[in-house]
Amino acid sequence: KAKSPAAKKSGFDIVIGNPPYVRAETLGEVKRYFEETYNCYSGTADLYTYFYERGLDLLNDDGLLGYISSNKFIRSNYGMNLRSVLSSFQILRIIDFGELPVFEDAATFPVIILIRKTIPLENTLFTQIENLNFNSLEEVVPLNQLEILPESFSSGLWSFSNSGEEKIMKKMKKKGIPLSEYVNKQILFGIKTGFNEAFIISKEKRDELVKKDSRSKEIIHPILHGDNVRKYRNEFKEEYIILTKIGTDIKKYPEVFKHLSLYQKQLEIRQDQGEHWWELRSCAYYDSFLKPKIIYPDIALESRFSFDEENYYTNATAFIIPKNDKYLLALLNSSLIWFYLTKICPVIGDINKRGRLRLKTVYLNGLPIVNATPKDQKPFIRLADIMLSKNKELQEIQKKFTTLLVSE
Numbered sequence: 001k002a003k004s005p006a007a008k009k010s011g012f013d014i015v016i017g018n019p020p021y022v023r024a025e026t027l028g029e030v031k032r033y034f035e036e037t038y039n040c041y042s043g044t045a046d047l048y049t050y051f052y053e054r055g056l057d058l059l060n061d062d063g064l065l066g067y068i069s070s071n072k073f074i075r076s077n078y079g080m081n082l083r084s085v086l087s088s089f090q091i092l093r094i095i096d097f098g099e100l101p102v103f104e105d106a107a108t109f110p111v112i113i114l115i116r117k118t119i120p121l122e123n124t125l126f127t128q129i130e131n132l133n134f135n136s137l138e139e140v141v142p143l144n145q146l147e148i149l150p151e152s153f154s155s156g157l158w159s160f161s162n163s164g165e166e167k168i169m170k171k172m173k174k175k176g177i178p179l180s181e182y183v184n185k186q187i188l189f190g191i192k193t194g195f196n197e198a199f200i201i202s203k204e205k206r207d208e209l210v211k212k213d214s215r216s217k218e219i220i221h222p223i224l225h226g227d228n229v230r231k232y233r234n235e236f237k238e239e240y241i242i243l244t245k246i247g248t249d250i251k252k253y254p255e256v257f258k259h260l261s262l263y264q265k266q267l268e269i270r271q272d273q274g275e276h277w278w279e280l281r282s283c284a285y286y287d288s289f290l291k292p293k294i295i296y297p298d299i300a301l302e303s304r305f306s307f308d309e310e311n312y313y314t315n316a317t318a319f320i321i322p323k324n325d326k327y328l329l330a331l332l333n334s335s336l337i338w339f340y341l342t343k344i345c346p347v348i349g350d351i352n353k354r355g356r357l358r359l360k361t362v363y364l365n366g367l368p369i370v371n372a373t374p375k376d377q378k379p380f381i382r383l384a385d386i387m388l389s390k391n392k393e394l395q396e397i398q399k400k401f402t403t404l405l406v407s408e
Contacts (some may be wrong), residue, residue, distance in 0.1 A: 001122050003356070010060060011059045011060035011061075011063055012058050012059055012060065012063055013056055013059075013060060013064070014059075014063060014064045014065075014066070015055040015056075015058055015063065015064075015065045016065075016066045016067070016357065017051065017055065017058055017066075017067055018067070018068050018069070019047070019048035019051035019052070019067060019069050020047055020048060020051075021046055021047065021048050021069075021070055021108060022045075022046060022047035022048075023046060023160070024042075024043065024044045024045055024046060024075055024078070024152060024207045025165040026249070027047060029195050029327070031043065037375070038050050038054075039053060039054050039084075039085050040052065040053045040077070040081045040082035040084075040085045041081060042077075042080070042081055042082075043078075044077070045073070045078040045079070045081075045082070046070065046072070046073075046078070046378060048069045048070060048073075049073055049078070049079065049082045051067070051069075052065075052067065052069075052082060052085070052086065053082070053085055055067065056085075056089065056115070056117060059117045060117070061118070062116065062117060062118060062254075063117045064092075064114065064115070064116055064117075065113075065114070065115045065116075065117070065206040065404060066112070066113070066114045066115075067112070067113055068110050068112045068144045069110065070108055070111070070113070071096055071098070071110060071111035071317065072107055072109060073246050074111065074346045074359070075158070075344075075345065075346040075347075075358075075363070076082070077360065077362045080362075083153070083157075083158055086113075086115065086153075086155040086160075086388040087118055087120065087154060087263055088119075089115050089116065089118065089119070089120060090115065090116040090117075090119065090120045090121065090122060091113065091114075091115050091120065091124045091153060092114040092115060092116055092122075092124065092125065093112070093114040093124065093125045093126075093127075094111060094112070094113050094114075094124060094125070094126045094127070094148075094160075094161075095111065095112040095113075095137065095141060096111045096126070096127070096128050096129065096277060097109070097110045097111065097127060097129045098128065098129065098130075098347065098355075100129060100131065100132055100295060101132075102132065104139045111147060120150040120153065120390060121150065122150070123147040123148060123149055123150065124147070124152075124153070125145055125146070125147060125148075126129070126145070126146045126148050126160045127140075127141045127142075127143075127144055127145050127146070128160075129141075129144075129186075130144065142158055146160060146161070146162050146293055146298075147162070147163070148160055148166075149163065156248070157221070157344055157363065157366060158388060159343045159344055160343070161343050163340075165343065168339075169343060170342060172336070172340060172368040173368045174255065175368065175370050176369045176370045176371070177367025177368065177369055177370075177371055178365060178366045178367065178368065178369070179364055179365060179366070179367040179369050180364075180365035180366070182328070182369040182371065183321050183323055183328075186283055186288070186321060186322055186323065187319055187320075187321055187361050187364060187365065188288060188319060188320050188321070189284065189319060189361075190226075190291045190313070190314035190315045190316045190317065190318045190319065191241065191280065191313055191314065191315055191316065192281060192316045193241070193272065193280060193315070193316075194267070194270035194271060194272030194273055194280075194281065194317075195263060195266050195267055195270050196315065197263065197266075198242075198260055198262075198263035198266065198267055199221070199241055199242045199244075199260075199280065200239055200240070200242075200315065201239070201240050201241075201242065201259075202238070202239060202240075203238040203240070205259070206220050206240045206241075208261060209256060211306065211319050212255045213253065213254060213255040213256075216253055216255050218377045219242060219243045219244060219248065219251070219256060220241070220242055221240060221241055221243055221255070221313050222236060222238075222239070222240055222241075222242050222310070222311075222312050223239055223241040223312065223313045223314065223315060223404060224236065224242060224295065224308075224311070224312045224313070224314050224315075224318060225237075225239070225314070225315055225316040225317050225318065226297030226298050226299065226314075226315075226317030227297065227317070228318075229295050229296060229297045229304055229305075229306050229314075229318055230303050230304055230385075231302070231303055231305065231306070231333055231387075231392055232305075232306060232307070232308055232329075232333065232387040232391050233308075233388075233391035233392075233394075233395065234306045234308060234312065235286070235395075236312070238282055241313050241315070242256055242259075242260070243280065243286075243288065243313070243394075244256070244274075244278050244279050244280055245279065245283070246274040246275055246276070246280070246282055247279075248278075248279060250276075250278055255301070259279065262276060267274055268339075285322070287296070288319065288320060288322035289311065289312070289313045289314070289322075289351070290311045290323075291322045291324070292307070292308065292309045292323075292324035293307070293308050293320045293321060293322045293323065293324075294306070294307055294308075294320065294321040294323060294325070294328065294332065295307075295308055295312070295314060295320050295321075296318065296319055296332070296359060296392065297316055297317060297318050297319075297323075297359065298315060298316075298317050298318065298319065298359055298360070299317075299348065299355055299356050299357070299358055299359070299360065300356060300359060301355075301357075302338065303332065303333045303334070303335075303337070303338045305329055305332040305333050307326065307329050307384070307388060318394070319359070319361065325386035326380070326381045326385065326388075327372065327377040327380045327384070328369065328382050329384045330369065330380035330381065330384040330387075331369060331370075331380060333384075333387075337367065340364070340367065340368070341357055341359070341364075341367070342357065343362075344363050344366070344367075345357040345358055345359060345360065345363045346358040346360065346363075361369060367402045
């Protein structure tokens with residue numbers, strides 16, 4: 001298929017701008033043109049991404065491009081192709097404002113990027129702006145400036161680290177294999193109901209349905225949200241999911257059907273559904289929730305990888321790795337792995353001020369895991385067993401304490 005025209009010797013010396021922000025779902029049929037024309041195309045990419053490639057096309061062979069745009073492409077999945085395009089050129093400077101409200105009337109998450117249309121030979125100057133309490137960028141930019149090596153942009157994942165941190169990350173990559181390979185690509189989403197109000201119920205509602213019809217318990221199961229998942233422990237809040245898989249004979253469960261019927265209008269118009277309005281969407285790995293597994297939330301302020309052998313299901317705010325691997329559990333909860341994640345995952349807020357990470361699969365896939373020998377794994381497994389045992393004991397004490405307070 002046709003792609004962007006090759007770079008020409010003639011062209012503009014400078015291209016500057018503030019590309020328009022238009023979400024992919026509103027682009028309609030014009031997306032076909034972008035797919036046929038631009039190397040940076042992604043089906044979910046915002047319109048502004050194509051302005052980068054077009055701007056570079058318009059430059060002469062030593063021209064400069066300067067844009068202020070959304071920073072979402074830097075770490076988003078849809079920005080992968082654009083990052084590959086930009087990494088072919090000399091990225092001179094990146095000034096990232098994170099989620100600071102630079103523009104009062106719009107949540108744009110801006111970044112300023114300067115690029116020279118030459119091959120990348122020099123370091124990139126990167127500045128993370130931490131607040132807006134300054135008179136001019138010239139004052140604040142040099143204060144927290146890092147020099148980023150060109151190879152930090154060589155892959156589809158960009159990492160903004162100083163030289164010392166970059167060396168650590170290189171060693172980790174050299175000694176480890178990608179997490180996706182280690183777990184055979186088994187990093188799985190929690191269940192997407194499309195309408196939690198209907199399918200996720202309290203203990204009281206679960207008990208009511210079961211009391212009216214004991215068969216109801218066959219399709220009602222305990223569930224965890226991302227917020228229930230903590231480091232080495234799960235805080236079950238006595239919530240349950242109605243698991244009406246595709247093909248469920250709903251006539252066998254009249255009380256459940258009566259409950260879901262209260263939300264029929266909402267369930268009929270949701271996107272995530274099965275063949276009938278009362279069914280959940282198709283899921284090929286329901287059985288994986290019934291295996292020993294590692295669970296972690298989609299957003300976290302610190303390491304929060306837990307282990308489950310109690311057959312919990314999870315909703316869309318948590319991921320599971322169906323693997324009985326306490327070595328991996330301990331490794332994922334280590335400070336070294338968290339350090340690595342802070343360098344590759346999108347940040348909500350400022351990571352230097354306890355910003356939360358978005359633990360998206362696209363980033364965790366490449367997390368380096370050392371495939372250690374059984375002997376070398378033993379200390380990690382021992383640590384995981386100790387932490388799991390202590391947390392279990394603590395939870396039992398808390399239950400007894402709560403029961404005592406209630407009884408009094």
